[in-house]
Every structure is written in structure tokens, then in C-alpha cells.
Amino acid sequence: MDKVIVTPLKQIFHPKGDVYHGMKRSDPGYAGFGEAYFSTIHKGEIKGWKKHTRMTLNLIVVSGEIEFVVYDEAQKEFFSVKLSKNNYQRLTVKPGAWVAFRGTGEHNMLLNIADLEHDPQEAVNIPLEEIDYAW
């Protein structure tokens, strides 16, 4: 799917506490910096669907495990991936795709490095039932 980029991230061992890469400005998917925020999702809960019309998302799972589903309405195409420290990758989602995510671990938290500051005007929310997906 051309609406997403999945990029493996380094985990660097340190005896006092490890270091985990997030994003560099020279990385694939970087679209500028507007805002970084954290979102948590309780186990079994799903947030979505949301479509950003202008924002590029860069999603990194900080703790727990989160299943992301991206839907490209024009292509009628779904993409899904489960991210965690055990599958430590960054998910870039370009504007115009529908996104939903479900907590599948414990203490599930993501970081979104977005190229725009939060602006409710540029996002569209619809109920989960509006897009048929076998959760």
C-alpha cells in the first residue's frame, strides 16, 4: 500500500537502560515537525476510524503492543501490522488514509510524531462499524 511506510528502528543495549530510536529528520517518512503526543489504548479497545486530510503520522509503539489497521478507500485496500518492542518499527501513514488501532498488549502506548499541530478541522472521524473489517 502506498499510503504507509514501515521502517525498522534500532534498539541499543545499555547496561544502565537501553536506548530506542524514534525518528531522525533524515529518516524515510519524515514530513516536518508539528507536534509529538502520546496516545494510550486499553487492551481490547479500538480507537478509530480517523482520516487525516493533511497530516502525516509517524507512529512508534513505546510500550505494550498495538495493532494498526490502515484503509485506503480509493484502492479498497487494507494494511495491518502489530507493533511492540518485539517488532520495533515505525509506521508512517500519509494523509488521506483511514486509521484505527487496537490495544493487544498491556500498558499500550504510542508516540505520534506529526508534521502538523493538532487541528480538529483536518481530521474526519467515523464510527468503527462504517468500514467493514474483521477485527
Add this chain to the structure above:
Amino acid sequence: MDKVIVTPLKQIFHPKGDVYHGMKRSDPGYAGFGEAYFSTIHKGEIKGWKKHTRMTLNLIVVSGEIEFVVYDEAQKEFFSVKLSKNNYQRLTVKPGAWVAFRGTGEHNMLLNIADLEHDPQEAVNIPLEEIDYAW
């Protein structure tokens, strides 16, 4: 101390999982985006001292609790603060200050939103004993 800015951050309740602010490009302390990475610190361990000669740090405690100590060598002045979800603030550290931090909770992790990509040439490391502080 003029080398640091401490900025309260919003925590937004959501029944499916809360949202935590990190940084907006319009926020105090924002100095540009170079890299975002996570660093963990085991309970009782201290990482430091490190002085960045060009990098501005923006430190947010994502989980656990971390005690930060900043030392301004020119002013012979110390600053310290313990950050966690219970004291949810961002610590901005300007270039030229010595920084060390200790894990004081469980699963201690910080996010650094730095204005430069990692470059070992711009940072100086010295052993903890080199700066006299009553840890």
C-alpha cells in the same frame, strides 16, 4: 537557572486510553527537530554527566519516574526535578549545561526531542564523580 525551562504538559482523559501532550512546534523550548529517541534508566542507576555543546534537549518522562540534575558550570548552580506521570512536565535543557539523570521509579523511560541528530562530536562525557553532587 537560565539553562532550563520546565513546562507543564496536558493529560487528556479518554475512556479508551488517555492522551498525553509532548511538544508542539509553537511551545516554549522548541528549538527545531533533529531527532526523537527514548532512553531508559533502571531504578537506582544514574546516566551522566553529559554536556551537549550545540543540542537543546526536550525531555519528557513517558513511564516511571526520573530525577534530572542540571549543572551550570559558569554559575556554579544546580537544578533538579523529578518527573513522572504524576508531575507531568517537559524539561528543556539548553546547550552548555551538564546533565545527569537517575531512575527513581519502575520502567523508567524518557523521550528526548532534540534539535540535532545524534552526533558524538557535540557531546562531552565525564564520570559521575567529576561533579560533586549529593545523590
